[in-house]
Amino acid sequence: MRPVRPLPGSLVQRYHGWKATTFAENAAWYRRLATEGQRPRAMVISCCDSRVHVTSIFGAEQGEFFIHRNIANLVPPCEPDGLRHGTSAAIEYAVTALKVSQIMVLGHSQCGGVQGCEAMCSGHAPDLEKPGSFVGRWMDLLRPGWEEVRDIADREERLRALERRAVLTSLDNLMTFPFVASAVEAGDLALHGMWNDITSGALEVYDARADRFVEV
Numbered sequence: 120m121r122p123v124r125p126l127p128g129s130l131v132q133r134y135h136g137w138k139a140t141t142f143a144e145n146a147a148w149y150r151r152l153a154t155e156g157q158r159p160r161a162m163v164i165s166c167c168d169s170r171v172h173v174t175s176i177f178g179a180e181q182g183e184f185f186i187h188r189n190i191a192n193l194v195p196p197c198e199p200d201g202l203r204h205g206t207s208a209a210i211e212y213a214v215t216a217l218k219v220s221q222i223m224v225l226g227h228s229q230c231g232g233v234q235g236c237e238a239m240c241s242g243h244a245p246d247l248e249k250p251g252s253f254v255g256r257w258m259d260l261l262r263p264g265w266e267e268v269r270d271i272a273d274r275e276e277r278l279r280a281l282e283r284r285a286v287l288t289s290l291d292n293l294m295t296f297p298f299v300a301s302a303v304e305a306g307d308l309a310l311h312g313m314w315n316d317i318t319s320g321a322l323e324v325y326d327a328r329a330d331r332f333v334e335v
Contacts, residue, residue, distance in 0.1 A: 145181075152182045159185040161221035162213035164206070164289060166192045170317050171227050185213050191232030192224055193260045194289035197296040207296070214298050214308065222293060223311040226286040228318060232258060233282045237274075240265040264288050283332055286312040286325065 142149060162185045163173050173179070173186055187209040194206060213219045236258040238244035247255030264284030271277040290312050293299050302308035312325035314332055323332035 148181065157182050157185070157217065159183060159213075159217060159219055161185070161223055162187065162210070162217075162219045163223045163225060164189075164192050164194060164210075165225040166190065166227055166230055166232065168227060168230065170229075171225065171315065173225060176225075176315065176322070185209075185217055185219060187213075190254060190257055191230055191236070191261065191285050192226050192289060193232075193257065193285060194224070194292040195260055196292045210293070210296060211298065214296075214302055218307075220307065221309045221311060222299070223313060224286050224289045224293075225313045225315060226282050227315045228279065228282060230278075230282050230285070233261070233278060233285055236261045236265060237278055237281055240269070260292075261285055261288060283314050283323075283325075286314055290325070 160183055164187050165171055165173050167188045167190055173184060177184075187206060189206055194210065195204065197207065198204065210222070213222070232254070235244060235247055235254060239247040239255055239258060240262060244255075246252060247258065249255065261281065261284065264281055264287070268277050268280040268284060271280055290310055293310060294303065299308065299310075303310060312332075314323045314325075315321070316323075321334055323334050325331075326333045
Protein backbone atom coordinates (compact mmCIF):
# COMPACT_ATOMS: atom_id res chain seq x y z
CA MET A 120 0.00 0.00 0.00
CA ARG A 121 1.36 3.40 -0.96
CA PRO A 122 1.84 5.87 1.95
CA VAL A 123 -0.61 8.42 0.50
CA ARG A 124 -3.22 10.26 2.56
CA PRO A 125 -6.40 12.12 1.52
CA LEU A 126 -6.17 15.82 0.71
CA PRO A 127 -6.66 18.19 3.66
CA GLY A 128 -10.25 19.35 3.95
CA SER A 129 -9.21 22.97 3.54
CA LEU A 130 -7.79 22.26 0.09
CA VAL A 131 -10.87 20.30 -0.96
CA GLN A 132 -13.03 23.23 0.12
CA ARG A 133 -10.91 25.70 -1.83
CA TYR A 134 -11.09 23.45 -4.89
CA HIS A 135 -14.89 23.39 -4.77
CA GLY A 136 -14.88 27.18 -4.43
CA TRP A 137 -12.70 27.50 -7.56
CA LYS A 138 -14.85 25.01 -9.51
CA ALA A 139 -18.04 26.88 -8.65
CA THR A 140 -16.69 30.34 -9.46
CA THR A 141 -13.58 30.78 -11.63
CA PHE A 142 -14.04 27.56 -13.57
CA ALA A 143 -17.81 27.92 -14.00
CA GLU A 144 -17.49 31.53 -15.17
CA ASN A 145 -14.85 30.56 -17.76
CA ALA A 146 -16.11 27.10 -18.73
CA ALA A 147 -16.09 27.87 -22.45
CA TRP A 148 -12.44 28.95 -22.32
CA TYR A 149 -11.43 25.79 -20.44
CA ARG A 150 -13.29 23.65 -22.99
CA ARG A 151 -11.44 25.43 -25.79
CA LEU A 152 -8.08 24.77 -24.12
CA ALA A 153 -9.00 21.11 -23.71
CA THR A 154 -10.26 20.55 -27.26
CA GLU A 155 -7.87 22.75 -29.24
CA GLY A 156 -4.76 22.09 -27.17
CA GLN A 157 -2.37 24.57 -25.64
CA ARG A 158 -0.80 27.35 -27.66
CA PRO A 159 1.32 29.23 -25.11
CA ARG A 160 3.00 32.43 -26.24
CA ALA A 161 6.08 31.89 -24.13
CA MET A 162 7.95 29.50 -21.91
CA VAL A 163 8.85 30.77 -18.45
CA ILE A 164 11.67 29.17 -16.46
CA SER A 165 11.34 30.29 -12.86
CA CYS A 166 12.24 29.18 -9.36
CA CYS A 167 10.24 26.69 -7.30
CA ASP A 168 10.01 29.33 -4.55
CA SER A 169 6.38 29.64 -3.46
CA ARG A 170 6.73 33.43 -3.27
CA VAL A 171 7.32 33.71 -7.02
CA HIS A 172 4.00 33.73 -8.89
CA VAL A 173 4.73 34.16 -12.58
CA THR A 174 1.16 34.36 -13.84
CA SER A 175 0.28 37.01 -11.26
CA ILE A 176 3.32 39.17 -12.10
CA PHE A 177 2.34 39.34 -15.76
CA GLY A 178 -1.42 39.00 -15.40
CA ALA A 179 -1.31 35.90 -17.58
CA GLU A 180 -4.39 33.92 -18.53
CA GLN A 181 -4.72 30.15 -18.35
CA GLY A 182 -2.89 28.61 -21.29
CA GLU A 183 -0.73 31.67 -21.98
CA PHE A 184 2.56 30.50 -20.43
CA PHE A 185 4.32 27.14 -20.56
CA ILE A 186 5.95 27.18 -17.10
CA HIS A 187 8.88 25.14 -15.84
CA ARG A 188 10.07 25.62 -12.27
CA ASN A 189 13.20 24.32 -10.60
CA ILE A 190 15.65 25.29 -7.86
CA ALA A 191 17.09 28.75 -8.64
CA ASN A 192 15.60 28.90 -12.17
CA LEU A 193 18.67 27.22 -13.65
CA VAL A 194 19.11 25.77 -17.12
CA PRO A 195 21.83 23.13 -17.46
CA PRO A 196 23.98 22.94 -20.58
CA CYS A 197 22.83 20.64 -23.36
CA GLU A 198 24.00 17.11 -22.46
CA PRO A 199 22.57 14.49 -24.88
CA ASP A 200 23.90 11.59 -22.82
CA GLY A 201 20.79 9.42 -22.79
CA LEU A 202 20.05 10.16 -19.13
CA ARG A 203 17.00 11.87 -17.62
CA HIS A 204 16.95 15.67 -17.89
CA GLY A 205 13.69 17.27 -16.78
CA THR A 206 14.56 20.88 -17.51
CA SER A 207 16.10 20.05 -20.87
CA ALA A 208 13.04 17.98 -21.80
CA ALA A 209 10.74 20.89 -20.97
CA ILE A 210 12.81 23.25 -23.12
CA GLU A 211 12.86 20.79 -26.02
CA TYR A 212 9.09 20.36 -25.87
CA ALA A 213 8.46 24.10 -25.65
CA VAL A 214 10.66 24.96 -28.62
CA THR A 215 10.21 22.00 -30.95
CA ALA A 216 6.60 20.96 -30.24
CA LEU A 217 4.83 24.06 -28.92
CA LYS A 218 6.89 26.47 -31.04
CA VAL A 219 6.96 29.17 -28.36
CA SER A 220 8.26 32.52 -29.58
CA GLN A 221 9.85 33.51 -26.28
CA ILE A 222 11.72 31.93 -23.38
CA MET A 223 11.82 34.03 -20.24
CA VAL A 224 14.16 33.18 -17.37
CA LEU A 225 12.91 34.75 -14.12
CA GLY A 226 15.16 35.02 -11.07
CA HIS A 227 14.23 36.60 -7.77
CA SER A 228 15.52 38.06 -4.51
CA GLN A 229 16.02 35.99 -1.33
CA CYS A 230 16.45 32.84 -3.43
CA GLY A 231 17.13 29.88 -1.16
CA GLY A 232 18.94 27.93 -3.86
CA VAL A 233 21.31 30.81 -4.51
CA GLN A 234 21.88 31.22 -0.78
CA GLY A 235 22.75 27.53 -0.61
CA CYS A 236 25.19 27.90 -3.49
CA GLU A 237 26.87 30.86 -1.80
CA ALA A 238 27.15 28.93 1.48
CA MET A 239 28.44 25.81 -0.28
CA CYS A 240 31.04 27.61 -2.37
CA SER A 241 32.28 29.59 0.62
CA GLY A 242 32.73 26.43 2.69
CA HIS A 243 29.77 26.90 5.04
CA ALA A 244 27.48 24.11 3.80
CA PRO A 245 29.39 20.79 3.92
CA ASP A 246 26.17 18.78 3.49
CA LEU A 247 25.67 20.33 0.05
CA GLU A 248 29.18 19.25 -0.96
CA LYS A 249 28.30 15.58 -0.45
CA PRO A 250 27.94 13.61 -3.72
CA GLY A 251 24.46 12.50 -2.68
CA SER A 252 23.08 16.02 -2.31
CA PHE A 253 20.68 16.66 -5.18
CA VAL A 254 20.53 20.37 -4.35
CA GLY A 255 24.31 20.66 -4.12
CA ARG A 256 24.95 18.97 -7.44
CA TRP A 257 22.27 21.09 -9.10
CA MET A 258 23.77 24.27 -7.66
CA ASP A 259 27.17 23.26 -9.10
CA LEU A 260 25.75 24.84 -12.25
CA LEU A 261 26.19 28.21 -10.57
CA ARG A 262 29.77 27.73 -9.30
CA PRO A 263 31.26 29.73 -12.21
CA GLY A 264 28.87 32.55 -11.33
CA TRP A 265 30.03 32.42 -7.73
CA GLU A 266 33.62 32.91 -8.86
CA GLU A 267 32.55 36.14 -10.57
CA VAL A 268 30.91 37.64 -7.46
CA ARG A 269 32.89 36.12 -4.59
CA ASP A 270 34.96 39.26 -4.02
CA ILE A 271 31.91 41.44 -3.30
CA ALA A 272 32.38 42.24 0.39
CA ASP A 273 28.78 42.82 1.45
CA ARG A 274 26.96 39.46 1.65
CA GLU A 275 23.52 40.78 0.70
CA GLU A 276 24.97 42.57 -2.30
CA ARG A 277 26.88 39.42 -3.20
CA LEU A 278 23.70 37.32 -3.04
CA ARG A 279 21.76 39.76 -5.22
CA ALA A 280 24.58 39.66 -7.76
CA LEU A 281 24.63 35.85 -7.69
CA GLU A 282 20.85 35.74 -8.22
CA ARG A 283 21.34 37.75 -11.38
CA ARG A 284 24.24 35.51 -12.40
CA ALA A 285 21.87 32.54 -12.17
CA VAL A 286 19.69 34.18 -14.81
CA LEU A 287 22.68 34.85 -17.07
CA THR A 288 23.98 31.30 -16.60
CA SER A 289 20.62 29.98 -17.77
CA LEU A 290 20.57 32.29 -20.78
CA ASP A 291 24.07 31.18 -21.77
CA ASN A 292 23.21 27.50 -21.33
CA LEU A 293 20.03 27.85 -23.38
CA MET A 294 22.17 28.71 -26.38
CA THR A 295 24.01 25.37 -26.07
CA PHE A 296 20.85 23.59 -27.24
CA PRO A 297 21.04 23.37 -31.04
CA PHE A 298 17.28 23.74 -31.51
CA VAL A 299 17.27 26.87 -29.32
CA ALA A 300 20.29 28.41 -31.05
CA SER A 301 18.87 27.77 -34.53
CA ALA A 302 15.46 29.23 -33.59
CA VAL A 303 17.11 32.33 -32.10
CA GLU A 304 19.32 32.79 -35.14
CA ALA A 305 16.31 32.42 -37.45
CA GLY A 306 14.42 35.09 -35.52
CA ASP A 307 11.72 32.63 -34.45
CA LEU A 308 12.65 32.67 -30.76
CA ALA A 309 13.62 35.47 -28.37
CA LEU A 310 15.31 34.97 -25.00
CA HIS A 311 14.67 37.25 -22.02
CA GLY A 312 16.31 37.45 -18.60
CA MET A 313 14.52 38.98 -15.62
CA TRP A 314 14.97 39.42 -11.88
CA ASN A 315 12.12 40.14 -9.46
CA ASP A 316 12.48 41.77 -6.04
CA ILE A 317 9.84 39.96 -4.01
CA THR A 318 9.93 42.65 -1.31
CA SER A 319 9.24 45.69 -3.48
CA GLY A 320 7.73 43.98 -6.51
CA ALA A 321 10.35 45.59 -8.77
CA LEU A 322 11.17 43.80 -12.02
CA GLU A 323 14.51 44.13 -13.77
CA VAL A 324 15.17 43.00 -17.35
CA TYR A 325 18.60 42.13 -18.68
CA ASP A 326 19.85 44.60 -21.29
CA ALA A 327 22.35 42.70 -23.47
CA ARG A 328 23.83 45.85 -25.03
CA ALA A 329 24.52 47.45 -21.66
CA ASP A 330 25.29 44.05 -20.04
CA ARG A 331 23.25 44.88 -16.96
CA PHE A 332 19.80 44.49 -15.47
CA VAL A 333 17.52 47.50 -15.87
CA GLU A 334 14.32 48.12 -13.89
CA VAL A 335 11.18 48.38 -16.04
